[in-house]
Amino acid sequence: MLEFAADAGTGGGGSWLTLLAPFVIMFVIFYFLLIRPQQKKQRQRNMMLLNLEKGDKVITIGGVHGTIAEITDDIVVLKVNDASKLTFDRSAINNVSQKKETVEKKEKSNEK
Numbered sequence: 376m377l378e379f380a381a382d383a384g385t386g387g388g389g390s391w392l393t394l395l396a397p398f399v400i401m402f403v404i405f406y407f408l409l410i411r412p413q414q415k416k417q418r419q420r421n422m423m424l425l426n427l428e429k430g431d432k433v434i435t436i437g438g439v440h441g442t443i444a445e446i447t448d449d450i451v452v453l454k455v456n457d458a459s460k461l462t463f464d465r466s467a468i469n470n471v472s473q474k475k476e477t478v479e480k481k482e483k484s485n486e487k
Contacts, residue, residue: 423468423470423471424465427443427446427451427465427468427471428443428446428474428475429443429444429445429446429475430442430475431471431473431475432471432472432473433451433453433468433469433471434469434470434471435453435463435467435468436467436468436469437467439461439463440455440472441453441454441461442454446465449464449465450462450464450465451463451464451465451467451468
């Protein structure tokens with residue numbers, strides 16, 4: 376019994392590496408499957424928010440559809456219909472449904 380206890384205390388030279396390897400592999404898997412795609416999605420969202428322009432048709436997080444009437448660094452005023460304008464934080468914009476150029480081309484083609 377003493378011999379067994381003495382052998383258990385000395386252990387192999389690479390035992391801490393074999394214990395650490397599964398954690399490293401799990402971190403690499405989490406990074407490529409969860410962390411990296413989320414960072415990419417966040418970068419795309421930030422670029423979309425930075426590229427907002429007056430005249431873009433957008434959809435808010437709450438589902439309100441409108442056209443940007445005014446825009447500042449933090450505030451976006453949406454024209455919902457001819458009489459209604461709503462003010463939102465820039466971060467409340469979820470999606471750009473049509474860019475200003477697309478809207479203008481569509482209106483020109485409807486006039487002809």
